[in-house]
Amino acid sequence: MERPNTPLLDTIADPSDLKGLSHDELAQIAEEVRAEMISAVSVTGGHLGAGLGVVELTVALHAVFNTPDDKLIWDVGHQCYPHKILTGRRDRIRTIRQGGGLSGFTKRAESTYDPFGAAHSSTSISAGLGMAVARDLTGGTNNVVSVIGDGSMSAGMAYEAMNNAGAMDARLIVILNDNDMSIAPPTGAMSAYLARLVSGNTYRSVREGLKRVANKLPPYWHKKAAQAEEFTRSFFTGGTMFEELGFYYVGPIDGHNIHHLMPVLENVRDAQTGPILVHVRTQKGKGYGPAEASSDKYHGVSKFNVITGEQAKSKPNAPAYTRVFGQSLIREAEEDNRVVGITAAMPGGTGIDMFGQAFPARTFDVGIAEQHAVTFAAGMASDGMKPFCAIYSTFLQRGYDQVVHDVSIQGLPVRFPIDRAGLVGADGPTHAGSFDIAYLGCLPGFTIMAAGDEAELVHMVRTAAAYDEGPIAFRYPRGEGVGVDLPDRGSILEIGKGRIVREGSTVAILSLGSRLKDALVAADTLETEGLSTTVADARFAKPLDVDLVARLAREHEVLITVEEGSVGGFGSFVLHALNDAALLDGRLKLATLTLPDRYIDQDSPAKMVAEAGLDADGIVRSVFKLLGREEYVAPVRA
Numbered sequence: 001m002e003r004p005n006t007p008l009l010d011t012i013a014d015p016s017d018l019k020g021l022s023h024d025e026l027a028q029i030a031e032e033v034r035a036e037m038i039s040a041v042s043v044t045g046g047h048l049g050a051g052l053g054v055v056e057l058t059v060a061l062h063a064v065f066n067t068p069d070d071k072l073i074w075d076v077g078h079q080c081y082p083h084k085i086l087t088g089r090r091d092r093i094r095t096i097r098q099g100g101g102l103s104g105f106t107k108r109a110e111s112t113y114d115p116f117g118a119a120h121s122s123t124s125i126s127a128g129l130g131m132a133v134a135r136d137l138t139g140g141t142n143n144v145v146s147v148i149g150d151g152s153m154s155a156g157m158a159y160e161a162m163n164n165a166g167a168m169d170a171r172l173i174v175i176l177n178d179n180d181m182s183i184a185p186p187t188g189a190m191s192a193y194l195a196r197l198v199s200g201n202t203y204r205s206v207r208e209g210l211k212r213v214a215n216k217l218p219p220y221w222h223k224k225a226a227q228a229e230e231f232t233r234s235f236f237t238g239g240t241m242f243e244e245l246g247f248y249y250v251g252p253i254d255g256h257n258i259h260h261l262m263p264v265l266e267n268v269r270d271a272q273t274g275p276i277l278v279h280v281r282t283q284k285g286k287g288y289g290p291a292e293a294s295s296d297k298y299h300g301v302s303k304f305n306v307i308t309g310e311q312a313k314s315k316p317n318a319p320a321y322t323r324v325f326g327q328s329l330i331r332e333a334e335e336d337n338r339v340v341g342i343t344a345a346m347p348g349g350t351g352i353d354m355f356g357q358a359f360p361a362r363t364f365d366v367g368i369a370e371q372h373a374v375t376f377a378a379g380m381a382s383d384g385m386k387p388f389c390a391i392y393s394t395f396l397q398r399g400y401d402q403v404v405h406d407v408s409i410q411g412l413p414v415r416f417p418i419d420r421a422g423l424v425g426a427d428g429p430t431h432a433g434s435f436d437i438a439y440l441g442c443l444p445g446f447t448i449m450a451a452g453d454e455a456e457l458v459h460m461v462r463t464a465a466a467y468d469e470g471p472i473a474f475r476y477p478r479g480e481g482v483g484v485d486l487p488d489r490g491s492i493l494e495i496g497k498g499r500i501v502r503e504g505s506t507v508a509i510l511s512l513g514s515r516l517k518d519a520l521v522a523a524d525t526l527e528t529e530g531l532s533t534t535v536a537d538a539r540f541a542k543p544l545d546v547d548l549v550a551r552l553a554r555e556h557e558v559l560i561t562v563e564e565g566s567v568g569g570f571g572s573f574v575l576h577a578l579n580d581a582a583l584l585d586g587r588l589k590l591a592t593l594t595l596p597d598r599y600i601d602q603d604s605p606a607k608m609v610a611e612a613g614l615d616a617d618g619i620v621r622s623v624f625k626l627l628g629r630e631e632y633v634a635p636v637r638a
């Protein structure tokens with residue numbers, strides 16, 4: 001698509017160029033940023049709706065505050081595309097989320113205008129408070145502004161931070177960007193509370209609102225409020241939960257109206273008082289018809305046609321793992337009414353939305369609250385339910401103490417379907433599911449499975465539903481399966497037993513989970529190189545099939561383990577088992593292939609896997625290396 005016409009935006013090299021512009025000019029720049037963003041995301045794909053909703057807010061913040069000296073922290077960071085456009089990264093905005101390009105989130109290494117990296121939610125107030133305290137301890141004078149969404153305000157961490165900030169009376173500005181949306185419609189009492197705050201019942205007239213709080217406000221504010229008609233038009237305050245927490249509450253303010261935003265932000269900047277929360281109302285997807293009209297407000301999109309809004313959908317060769325999980329869970333729930341589904345604000349991403357359609361009363365979206373989700377599941381399990389607590393690998397990190405303390409130590413049979421296990425592509429290292437095998441595998445009594453294909457996932461859902469002895473997790477990757485036939489219902493797998501997929505005699509590849517297909521391709525290549533190859537699917541990282549491991553070690557010259565996970569996971573468990581069986585005797589040529597000990601930046605999933613050396617060529621290369629052969633050079637493929 002052609003680049004949009006952006007005459008005013010073309011004059012903005014960095015936020016300092018916004019200073020002194022009229023409100024009308026800033027409003028025009030906002031429109032041009034919006035057009036630029038739509039144009040860019042139409043060719044890259046990415047997070048669209050959230051950024052469209054904060055265009056005016058972003059322009060106003062950069063016009064009022066003196067970034068990067070003033071610290072501007074975007075919670076999650078998925079709404080930061082307008083911020084990137086205005087902070088010297090416009091020329092690279094069409095590389096966003098691509099290999100070698102800009103990150104889709106804020107990233108310290110990318111720009112001084114990104115004082116704090118993000119991608120997991122609800123960290124901005126804590127980080128901002130830390131910066132505010134650092135400023136005060138070092139005699140600084142800069143402002144600190146944290147922008148957090150209503151969905152992200154469902155997480156406990158945001159309240160922990162406000163509790164602390166209120167008690168310290170810290171000079172910190174929090175902008176609550178309330179668009180009444182998370183990825184899905186927001187859930188919970190807090191969301192209802194925010195809705196009440198902006199509803200007619202709570203919206204007070206300006207005069208009444210000001211009168212009510214006149215005594216509470218510092219004189220500076222009162223004077224200012226009385227002086228500025230524009231300011232007073234958009235200024236309401238008093239009696240909110242935020243004030244009970246020690247914040248001055250300002251709002252709700254129309255976040256798409258530059259004329260309202262500017263005086264409020266200027267006053268907030270100049271107040272030099274304790275913590276302030278500015279409640280800004282915005283619309284996710286604002287200004288782009290197809291986004292406004294869609295149920296998810298175009299939260300995350302693939303490439304799309306700007307005129308029609310139609311997204312490019314590649315024809316899938318196989319059903320997505322997420323879908324297979326959702327369907328399999330429904331199948332198990334039909335058989336057992338103790339099966340329930342839990343999601344932490346990711347119903348669509350986890351397939352719990354499908355489950356929810358079939359069993360609404362047995363489905364729980366707890367908000368962005370992974371810690372609570374885990375302990376909530378533990379509570380249910382302690383009373384005989386069969387909770388499937390479906391959380392992406394990367395987000396389960398947030399609930400780790402709950403996994404250890406509330407689930408594992410008590411041996412409660414919580415089921416953890418772990419989607420997005422392994423490298424995820426465009427979202428990059430913050431979203432990679434790298435660590436779950438290691439962080440769960442070190443917990444006594446945990447059972448961990450990994451699906452080698454989508455049929456295996458069906459079996460694992462059934463196995464988890466049937467398993468009542470303790471916590472059990474099963475991991476599977478983002479995206480579509482490999483294209484195998486699916487059973488109507490899974491079989492119950494024998495706990496701790498793997499399977500041989502292909503028999504050979506010289507090389508053994510022991511795969512855990514998603515690398516199975518590449519292990520089989522590698523085996524084909526090795527055969528053509530005269531190396532007879534066994535491929536085994538471990539199925540279980542824990543308990544490990546030690547008999548299988550020992551047999552592979554005894555009967556082959558080379559043993560390679562492969563997993564799409566960090567060091568300290570499956571490969572380490574195999575090494576322990578071999579050591580215990582006295583099989584590390586120097587005869588066996590052995591390698592454990594894992595993700596490297598560094599973070600891999602975003603790219604296509606295939607390229608990221610190749611960079612990690614976990615694709616078929618990488619496996620063959622490792623075998624050649626172990627055998628002391630010349631380095632394997634993969635043929636050039638189309």
Ligand SMILES: Cc1ncc(C[n+]2csc(CCOP(=O)(O)OP(=O)(O)O)c2C)c(N)n1
Nearest residue numbers: 050119120121149150151152181182183345
């Ligand atoms: C800890 C964590 N859990 C889940 C997510 C996935 N996630 C990303 S954005 C988002 C919704 C955020 O809603 P909100 O803060 O209101 O921002 P909006 O998209 O509405 O602008 C969720 C659930 C995440 N990034 N981090």
Ligand SMILES: CC(=O)[C@@H](O)[C@H](O)COP(=O)(O)O
Nearest residue numbers: 076078119300349420427478
């Ligand atoms: C910002 C965020 O955390 C989510 O929007 C995430 O990008 C979704 O990832 P999936 O597309 O894998 O569901």
Ligand SMILES: [Mg+2]
Nearest residue numbers: 149150151181
């Ligand atoms: Mg929101």
